[in-house]
Amino acid sequence: MVKKLIVVLDNIRSHHNVGSVFRSADAFGIEELILGGISPRPPHRDIHKTALGATESVKWSYSEDSRARILALKEEGFKIIAIEQTEQSIPMPRSIGQSDEKLLIILGNEVNGIGPTLIDLSDEVWEIPQFGIKRSLNVSVCAGICMHNILAS
Structure with missing residues (x-):
């Protein structure tokens, strides 16, 4: 069972996406949200609009x-x-092993994704299985699913 989950938003462009991730982070009780690079940060009215406190x-x-x-970390x-x-990514596991008590997930830029230096630093690369044509999810939706x-496994 995962005891600690940290979410990193790296180079997110949209204030609304950051606010939405804050809201999901509260709902699921994550350990910490790290905003990196160009990601907007509070206080900002557009973040507060979607974060709802x-x-x-x-x-x-x-x-x-x-x-x-x-x-x-x-x-x-x-x-x-x-x-x-990526070519190396695997489908996100349906359940997370007990050895994975401390997880950190990285979510990247809405257009360019996660840069190669952070991909190389990762122990694993997961993708959310999708069945449509676009194979694209909004970063805040992706964060909520993850x-x-x-945390439910």
Whole structure:
């Protein structure tokens, strides 16, 4: 069972997406939300509009250099999972093993995804199985699916 889940939003463009992830992070009780790179951060009215107060209830931090922060958490025993569609990605597991008590998931830019340096730093790359033509989910929707799947298993 996952005891700690940290979510990293790296280079997210949209204030609304960040706010929506805050709201889901509160709903699922994650350990921390890390905003990295160009990701907007509170206080901002567009974040507050979709977060509905979750910026006050979710522990969060900002790191200009997501890689350094993720590396430090990896040294603390967090398993690093990139959520991305790559040639190496595997379908997100339906249940998470007991050895994965401390997980960190990385979600990337809405257009360009997660950069190669963070992909290379990851222990695994997961993608959410999709069956439509576009094979594309909004980053905040993806975050909610991941948080639920990880913490409900």
